[in-house]
Amino acid sequence: MLHYKKFAVIGTLFALTVIGMSAIRPAEDGKPPKRNLKVLPKDISHDALDSTMDAWKSALGVKCGFCHAPSADSTSHHLDFASDAKPEKNMARHMYTMTAKINKKYFSFDKDDKSMVAAVSCKTCHRGSPHPDEVK
Ligand code: HEC
């Protein structure tokens, strides 16, 4: 009986510790628990995501904050990468889908053939500007 009580107490403490840890974790490292990916592969590696973002940034000649909203936490100077608050981010998703369709339909781009480079990329139109319609 005494043993049983001891286990029950330890068990409860353990459960509370686990619940407590999961409750404070998101605030601790400042990262959202889940990725908010709607067009890129959900299992994209950290490196591939990084280089994709760098490519978009330089194709448009902008900074990360052009598409990504600032963190809601005003004490933080970081961007909230998972947030969809900036319309430019959704526009970029739209553009990504369009670009993939152009390659697939008109250039028979085979995503499994690693030797083949996508014919059309963000840079093809943007050439360092967010507004290709204004590029001279
Ligand atoms: C032209 C717009 C644009 C620019 C510039 C841009 N991003 Fe993104 N970023 C996006 C979009 C759109 C997504 C979501 C992709 C999806 O839905 O699959 C995203 C997703 C991300 C994510 C994943 C967020 C999550 O949900 O976990 C990270 C991290 C990220 N971007 C970092 C960066 C960094 C760092 C830079 C600057 C080097 C940058 N981005 C520049 C549009 C942009």
Ligand code: HEC
């Ligand atoms: C076929 C040409 C073309 C390609 C390819 C293209 N874009 Fe665009 N993009 C445009 C045009 C044209 C506009 C301006 C639309 C407008 O003014 O309404 C635009 C606008 C945008 C905007 C909105 C800018 C703003 O100020 O709101 C974003 C963000 C964007 N593109 C991101 C991308 C990304 C990221 C890629 C690659 C994944 C890409 N685009 C590929 C032609 C293209």
